Amino acid sequence: MEALKTKVAAESVGLPSIYSLEYEELQSWLQEQGEPEFRTQQIFYWLYQTRVQSFEEMTNLSKQLRQKLAEAFSITVLKEVTHQESVDGTVKYLFELKDGYTIETVLMKHDYGNSVCVTSQVGCRLGCTFCASTLGGLKRNVEAGEITAQVLEIQKDLDKKGERVDSIVVMGIGEPFDNYDELLSFLKIINHDNGLNIGARHITVSTSGMVPRIYDFADEQLQINFAVSLHAPNSEIRSRLMPVNRAWPVEKLMESIRYYQDKTSRRVTFEYGLFGGVNDQVEHAEELAELVNGLKCHVNLIPVNDVPERDYVRTSKNDIFAFERTLREKGVNVTIRREQGHDIDAACGQLRANERQEETR
Numbered sequence: 001m002e003a004l005k006t007k008v009a010a011e012s013v014g015l016p017s018i019y020s021l022e023y024e025e026l027q028s029w030l031q032e033q034g035e036p037e038f039r040t041q042q043i044f045y046w047l048y049q050t051r052v053q054s055f056e057e058m059t060n061l062s063k064q065l066r067q068k069l070a071e072a073f074s075i076t077v078l079k080e081v082t083h084q085e086s087v088d089g090t091v092k093y094l095f096e097l098k099d100g101y102t103i104e105t106v107l108m109k110h111d112y113g114n115s116v117c118v119t120s121q122v123g124c125r126l127g128c129t130f131c132a133s134t135l136g137g138l139k140r141n142v143e144a145g146e147i148t149a150q151v152l153e154i155q156k157d158l159d160k161k162g163e164r165v166d167s168i169v170v171m172g173i174g175e176p177f178d179n180y181d182e183l184l185s186f187l188k189i190i191n192h193d194n195g196l197n198i199g200a201r202h203i204t205v206s207t208s209g210m211v212p213r214i215y216d217f218a219d220e221q222l223q224i225n226f227a228v229s230l231h232a233p234n235s236e237i238r239s240r241l242m243p244v245n246r247a248w249p250v251e252k253l254m255e256s257i258r259y260y261q262d263k264t265s266r267r268v269t270f271e272y273g274l275f276g277g278v279n280d281q282v283e284h285a286e287e288l289a290e291l292v293n294g295l296k297c298h299v300n301l302i303p304v305n306d307v308p309e310r311d312y313v314r315t316s317k318n319d320i321f322a323f324e325r326t327l328r329e330k331g332v333n334v335t336i337r338r339e340q341g342h343d344i345d346a347a348c349g350q351l352r353a354n355e356r357q358e359e360t361r
């Protein structure tokens with residue numbers, strides 16, 4: 001079983017996490033052990049609905065099978081290093097992985113339910129000049145099971161209050177498309193009826209614009225929400241903010257997004273951070289409206305968070321509203337991102353950077 005072998009080999013510390021296995025992968029493994037098909041459903045139920053933390057607790061499996069599972073896999077538990085709670089209910093968790101690296105996961109309370117923002121990489125190699133996640137470069141990819149475990153840790157907290165994780169955004173530390181295979185496994189596991197059963201329309205993936213992966217993602221034909229961190233109306237400005245634009249400039253990016261829309265018919269979200277004096281004037285809004293013309297899309301304006309390590313300044317309220325008005329007048333769907341967790345280290349990577357300075361240097 002090739003896929004499983006790769007996953008096993010990728011594991012540097014301890015046994016591979018069973019949370020990394022897609023339904024069909026677990027099914028093949030069980031088949032190899034001579035187990036009937038319905039075992040997969042039973043095990044997924046224990047893992048994702050009952051949320052047990054040991055194979056021993058899977059009482060409708062034979063002792064022998066529980067033993068075999070325990071010899072082959074681990075059930076990942078993330079250690080909570082610390083958490084910060086905002087007055088608006090946002091909770092930011094700092095979790096430690098098996099090799100000591102730390103990652104952030106955020107729980108946000110919306111009127112439509114509990115949303116969890118997961119981390120896909122330890123650090124990031126894309127070097128966006130405004131982002132705290134990229135400060136120490138990329139340490140390693142986060143495995144599918146470790147992304148899944150972030151959701152489960154928060155779900156276990158919510159279980160105490162009888163609540164559930166309603167939606168997922170892959171917008172934490174890292175570039176999800178730079179960890180594409182693990183990302184896809186994660187999406188399939190949480191979306192599976194017998195997994196966490198989180199509907200595709202309640203899952204959002206955000207990319208900085210790794211164009212070849214956008215084509216791959218389009219071909220998957222998933223009903224998942226798709227967001228692109230655009231942040232500039234042209235390549236000249238975008239390359240200054242995001243080095244990834246030098247590899248895949250705005251024109252190529254837009255081409256891939258049009259392909260995505262042709263394939264999936266899904267609306268695309270553009271994230272657009274307003275950086276004082278860089279990309280936040282009415283002329284930029286006009287150029288942006290031109291750029292997205294003809295696409296079924298939505299622009300989410302993000303007033304920039306001050307990152308002490310970076311020099312960007314916030315756009316004034318007046319300029320934010322002028323930008324929004326210009327887009328609206330040109331027929332573009334636009335919202336200004338509601339800020340959450342402003343009293344905690346809310347920007348991606350800030351809590352990790354502050355807690356573990358040696359890791360992000």
Ligand code: SAH
Pocket residue numbers: 128130131132170171172173174175176206207208209227228229271273302303304305306307347348
């Ligand atoms: N790497 C992916 C996922 C991260 S999502 C991506 O780039 O889309 C996190 C979002 O927050 C991205 O849109 C990112 O560009 C934005 N962001 C990062 N640092 C920020 C800051 N200091 N102020 C405002 N937005 C920021």
